[in-house]
Structures are given as C-alpha cells and as structure tokens.
Amino acid sequence: MGRTIVEKIFDSHRVDNPFGDIHVIRLDAVFCHEITTPIAINDLEARGKDRVYDPSKIKAVIDHVTPAKDSKTAIQGKILRDWARRHKIRDFFDIGHNGVCHAIFPEKGFVRPGYTVIMGDSHTCTHGAFGAFAAGVGTTDLEVGILKGVCAFRHPKTIKIDITGRLPKGVYAKDIILSIIGRIGVNGATNRVIEFSGHAVESMNMESRMTLCNMAVEAGATCGICTPDMTTLEYLWEFVKDEFPSKEAAMAEFSHYKPDPDAVYDKIIEHNIGTLEPQVTYGYKPENVRSVREMEKTKIDQVYIGSCTNGRIDDLAAAAEVLQDQKINSGVRGIVSPATPKIFNEALERGYIKIFMDAGFCVTNPTCGACLGMSNGVLADGEICASTTNRNFNGRMGKGGMVHLMSPATAAASAISGYITNSNLYQG
C-alpha cells in the first residue's frame, strides 16, 4: 500500500510503537526559544537530569522578546543562554544574530526533507515546507525531546489539499492559506497532517511554501507539508553540497520523501485559486475570512508587517513595492519587523528599509514581539491592527484589540489609506 510523506518519515524514524497506535519517533532536531524552554530546563535541573541528548541537534534562539523588555524576560533569556553555553549548543542565536525562529532556522539550513523536528511553538509546522515532519509541542514533550531525542505521536492521517489554478496578480500564499482555513475551519485538520500539492505549490518558492505551512496549525493540523523538489534542493544546496556528489544524487535522496501515487489519504480537497481575491480575517477566529473588497470600510490604527508567517524578504519586497514613493496615513502607526538579520540586511541592500522609513514606518529589530502582544507594538483597548501575522484571537496583540490578518501587500496598501484596502498590485 502506498504511503504519504509523513508515513514514510515515521517509518524511517520509529523507535517504539507502544500499544500499537502510538509512534515514538527519533528526532533529527529539537528547536528551542526563550518562552517555552526555560521551564523545561528548570524541571530537568530539579530532576537531576540536566543533560541534552545531542548538542549538535539542538538549535536555540532568543526571539519572542528581544532585547529583553523587563527583568522577567531578561531572566528567561539568561536561563536559555546559560544552558546553551553549559551544554555547548553551538547553534544558539542571541542579540545581533537572532531572528524569528521559524525564519532563522530554515535560513541556516537546519531543516531537510525527511527530517523530524519538534519545538515548543505551535508554528513549528512551518518547516514542513521542506518535506519534513515538524510539529509544535508543549514544554513536557520539549523536555523529553531535549533529554532523550524522542517524541510520541498518534498515527498521522493526512489530508491532501490539491491547489489548482494560476495565482492572480497581487494575490499571495497568505491569501491562499487564509482561504483554505476559511473553507475547512479552525478544527478542519485537527490531528491531521496537511499535504499541500498541485501546480500552484510546485511553482512556489520556499518562502511562499513556508507561509502556506505556517498557518496549517490554524486549521488544527499537526504539520503542513510540501513534497521536496528542485526548489527545495536549490534552497538547501549551499548547506548540503558537501554531503552529495551532485544535485542529482541529493535529489535522489530527497525523493525518498515524495508521496506514493497510491498513498491513502484521509481526505482529498481540490482548492482552486484561479479567481481568488486578496483575503482578510474579521472576528476572533482565523476561519473568519472574507475578501478584502468586503472589508474595505474598516478603519485601522496600526499596521504590522513581520512574523514567522510574513517577515521574509519576499514579504518585505511586496510591501515595499506598494509603499514606494508613498506616505502612510497620518492616523496609522506602521511597524515592520524583518524576521532575521539576514533578511534585514538584504532589505537594506535592496532599498526596502529606506522605502519603509520614507513612508513613515518604524523598522524594528527581528523579533516575534507584537504578533502575540508581548512587545514592540502592543494594541490598546479598542484599537484595530492590519497585520501580516497568523492569529486574530481576542486579545492576541493586546487586551481589547482587534487583529485583521492579511498579506503584506494588503497591509501596506491599508497603511497608506488608513482603511483595509486592496493593493494596487491586485488587478481583479
């Protein structure tokens, strides 16, 4: 019987199969940040088990609140920093070198097709873009991952979403994933992996695939996953070129993690994007999705461009294209957070940072900050934010604030007008 991508990954990583329906799998990487890891570290110390299973497979970053904003966040950073030093974790990224975890770890080449990855962060599903199984977990799973290098999962049923049609101009991966969540709901893929396939996915670059997979968890999915192909290989080649004699050899290896043609899916959904318009959320659930056209009278107080969903160079490029020679509305506060130092540098070199600043944006250092109302752009009660992030939950960016999720192009256009607005890049 044919197998899905995740079934192949589980088969090659299974170390135990307790009670028949649980798969304990070996982990190729454990990612850590300063919000969910310190309590795991403290607990390991308290148990007298302050060890790591393999320091070369643990990657850590301070990203949620950086630089520290108060004593508590300074302590969280210090616990992670001291632990990384103590255990000789080489890949630890601190001030000056740090960025949003789901942007910086792929950028460093830490995720490969067929890998298994966990992190104490629900948006770990982002890394499935590389044909890996990557799942968000709680602190206890993280703690066991750090100590033993294993994690337990129930059998991973897969929903295949076949994305067909040609993406209209000015419409992006963010609009696609919003439209999918709007269609299947916040509970539509719970306990499932979503395999994104179809011509639209094959023609996407890795940045767009990461945006797509990033929000799989907003439909409840364990992981979003894309089939590894030449696009995956080209992105990773600089990191793997010493391991393979040729690109063909690397592709042969990566191809082990393509789904079989007769793989068995829990469900197959065809999702046509040929006439898709730019999308935006309303309300407090990511499934509350409409076209931007239907929301155009909505006045906004703040625009936020950044996060693990849309803080990458292509996202900044799309926003900068809209903002070129424009000023943002005087009633709007604009904030842009390039997701990593590399992205920040590239945005500088390409002139995007100047475009943002000339338009009236505040450009911050790479951090998760505003997305979850922790720092760098918290909303006041009653304020409305046009945001390129992934969650519009009540209070997410600040108590009493409303978040409308959208693409960077839509966010940039909305900053200029002061209302939710379709970008001039969209020609519907």
Add this chain to the structure above:
Amino acid sequence: MKKFNGKVLFLDRADINTDEIIPAKYLTENSKQALKPYLLEDLELDSFLAERDIAGKSVVITRSNFGCGSSREHAPWAFEVNGINLVIAESFARIFRQNMFNCGMMAIELPREVIDRLFSVIDQKDTELETDLEKNVFKISANGKTEEIPFAISDFDRALVEAGGWVDYADLKY
C-alpha cells in the same frame, strides 16, 4: 495516582483558545504558581466571570476544539494550579490534549449529544463529578440525581496518567 473529582465549571463555547486560557503576556513567568490569578482572563462569555466561577472547581466541561492555538503548556498548568485537572470536551486541539496527559492530567472526549445534554439538562451551578478510572465511568451528580456516563481512554493516555506524566514514562523507557 491523582483523583479527578469535584465541582464542575461549564464553559459554553466551541474553539476556546490558549490565548483566552492564559494570555501571552503572562508567558514571561517562570513558575506555574504565578499563573494562578490569570486563568481564563481573556475569555468573554455571557455565562462566565473568572473571579466568580473558577474558585472551588476541579473539572471543566466544554464544547469542541478546546485549547486550539498556541502550544503553551501554561494552559494546562494554569488549570492545574487552580485545582482543575480534568477537562471534558467534544474534542480538543492536539497539542493541548497531549499537554494535559503529559502532565498526568486528563482531557477526555465525549460525543456531541452527551455534551449537549449535559449543557441543557444539568444545573450548571451545582454539578459534581467523580471519575472511576477502573470502570471508565464519570458519575455526574446534579439536581439531586446521579448519572453514570461511560468514557474511553487509550492505553497510552492511561499509562501517562498512571506514571504521572510523560517525563517519568519516557525516562524509564527510552
């Protein structure tokens, strides 16, 4: 082994997320106990007031997709430090459900019609629940009557509850 008995808190909405259970601004705490005053702080429900309704409760009964959103284990911990170690729902988000069992707590699913009936016929102010983990039965007492409701728990989840959580289980086995 822990007991899973006591007064019931009813939360009558689907898709209650982890930001509503414990807002992100409290994730800078490095102890579980510090989370106690903030449980369900951002949950806005007509029938619910955190400062009035949480004290003295040991069990939550709620609707579908409970605990969706973030992976924060602070959500189960915030229940735990308030004395709540059992959540019964029509369904759970994966990470929240796993986090509950990983902490030796329980997240049990019941069919929609059973949950619907509990919400419609039971006195939500004065309901007590007792868990019989040998017979897999909840005994629910309200309105002067006691009703037995069977539930299912997988062998793995039961093993985690018996071991007191995943760290102890995994440390012994792997």
